[in-house]
Structure formats: structure tokens, C-alpha cells
Amino acid sequence: MSRLLEVNNLKTSFYTHLGEVQAVRGVTFSMDKGDILGIVGESGSGKSVTALSIMKLIDHPGRIKEGEILFEGEDLTARTEKKMSELRGSEISMIFQDPMTSLNPVYTIKNQMVEVIRRHNKVSKKEAANRAMEMLSLVGIPEPERRIKSFPHEFSGGMRQRAMIATALSCSPKLLIADEPTTALDVTIQAQILDLMKKLTKEIDTSIILITHDLGVIAEICNKMVVMYGGMMMEKGTTDQIFHKPSHPYTVGLLKSVPRMDCAKERLIPIPGSPPDLLAPPKGCPFSTRCPHAMQICLEEAPPVFQVEENHTSACWLLHEDAPGMEGYHKGCDIVG
Secondary structure (H helix, E strand, O other): OOEEEEEEEEEEEEEEOOEEEEEEEEEEEEEEOOOEEEEEOOOOOOHHHHHHHHOOOOOOOEEEEEEEEEEOOEEHHHOOHHHHHHHEOOOEEEEOOOHHHHOOOOOOHHHHHHHHHHHHOOOOHHHHHHHHHHHHHHOOOOOHHHHOOOOHHHOOHHHHHHHHHHHHHOOOOOEEEEEOOOOOOOHHHHHHHHHHHHHHHHHHOOEEEEEEOOHHHHHHHOOEEEEEEOOEEEEEEEHHHHHHOOOOHHHHHHHHOOOOHHHOOOOOOOOOOOOOOOOOOOOOOOOOOOOOOOOHHHHHOOOOOEEEEOOEEEOOHHHOOOOOOOOOOOOOOOOOO
8 A cells, every 4th residue: 555644743832921821732644545544642742733734724723843744745834835735625625623613504415526526627517516416325325416505504414514514525525534424413313424534545545644532533534643732743554453452551451441331340440640741741652640550750851652563553551571560450350342
């Protein structure tokens, strides 16, 4: 497979009257064509800012301080805004968390989809409308010829999200970034949206970055994942590697806090404490104050990235050859089955 996206040492900050908020601090990952990459972490971990940085949608007072964002070998950080606007929607598309804030309430679905399609393709209004109806049909909206004339408020939450996916994919982008695409939906609609996204990646040949706090969603459709905390990457690897052999205490904490049918008698174990203040981030590991295995070095020095196995890395001092290890992680109910 050929490399589609490579993010190297990405640092993004917001400069407020209180000081610099270091939202993303040295994130590095890559994905190949055909990958579905999940980025997981609790609120404030830097997931959405990472996605917005890739799209170069960081507005004042924020800016990308450092790093590379290589899309098919080209560094997007060097692109002008005009060049980026040509790329957005055609090569890279994004689905935002709330479709009601992304869809304009005073324009019909048709008007909005046609505008996107014509912006990136030299087609007539009729051709663009036909493409829009084709995409609405593809995402499972019935009677697209009639429903395309609707306003957003006339759609249910699930249908609005489908319309957003249809719009994002209408120009057949090579990369789709989905930021919490199922958060406001009930579990039945959520499952339908996830199945739809898996299906469309094959039909349209689109790769996906899926941003979520839901490990169940990651397990459902992603083949790779990145675990973020405090603006930094804690662990990355294939989904199977991280679910079956988690190597960072934060990853283990996330997995143990998820309810499982086969471990119904086991109590869920929440992660105590709160995320770090990114106005004054800790100089050591950002998870050190909440970690049950923290050592003195964890508080004083940020850990390097250790190779756990092929394609699996983790930023944790417990992986150092002189560290005592992480005994007890798999006692009782396995973290994953």
C-alpha cells in the first residue's frame, strides 16, 4: 500500500490572554491508502485540534507551531490558504460533530450539495444535482429526488448526518476526517452510520480518520488507532495490537472503563483525577499524576517512544529495560476478549 498521510511532530497552540494553550504537542502518525485510522482519547486530549490542523482550519488565536503534514508527499503546512481551499472538499473532506451547525438552516440540502460539487468540478447545475441525488441514495436516504429539496430541519438527526456524509463524499475525496460522527445518535442509527462508512470506503476508495472517545466505535471499523492524552500520543498501532496487548497505563485505563457483556460481573474501573492543564502542561508524562504505576522519572521527564512490536509503539517509561514493568494488568477479566 502507498502512503497517504504522514504527520510528523505536529505542534499546535492557542495564544490566549492567559497564555499559550499547548493543544497538540508533538503528535506523529501515518496512514496508508485504504486505512481507517481511529484517534481516541477523552475530551481535551487534542483529537479535534489534530484533525483541524490537518485541514489547516486553525483560526486565530491558534496556529501550527511546528511539524509536517505530508499528504501524498506534499507538506500541507507550506500550502497557501487558496491552495488549501482547493484541496478541502476535493482531496480531503471533514464531517463535523454536529450536523446542525455544519448545514446552513436557510438553504436546502440540494443548494448546499450542488455548491460543494460545482466548487470542485466543472459541471452544470443539473449534473451536480444528479450527483447529489446519487450520493443521497448511496448513503441510504429514501426518495432522494424529493428529499434533496428539504431543509436541514426537515431531516432527523440520522438523516442529517447521512446528508453530511453524502456532501463530504460527493467529490470522492482520498481522505475523509470524521469528528465524532455518531455522538448525538442513538445506538441503532450509530450502527447504521458506521456500517455505511465501512461500505463507502470500499465503494469510493476513500480512507478515513475517525475521531472518537468511544472504543466500541474504534473496534467496529478501524484497522489502526492512535491513543491521545494531554495533547500527546500515548500509544499507536493496529487495533488488534492495542486492544489485545495495550502497553500504556492510559490505554489500559480506557479499556477497563468500558462495559463488556462477557464481563458483566466485573466492576468498571474509572480513571481517577483530571486531565492536565495545557496552559501549564507537566514536564513529564502528562498521565503521570493519574497513573497507578508512575515512577519519579515519569514526573520529571517526558518518556521517549518505545517500540513494543512491529507497527506498535508506546510513550511510557514502564517499557524501559530497567523499569519494574506493569504486573497485574491482565488479572481477572481480560481487557479484551
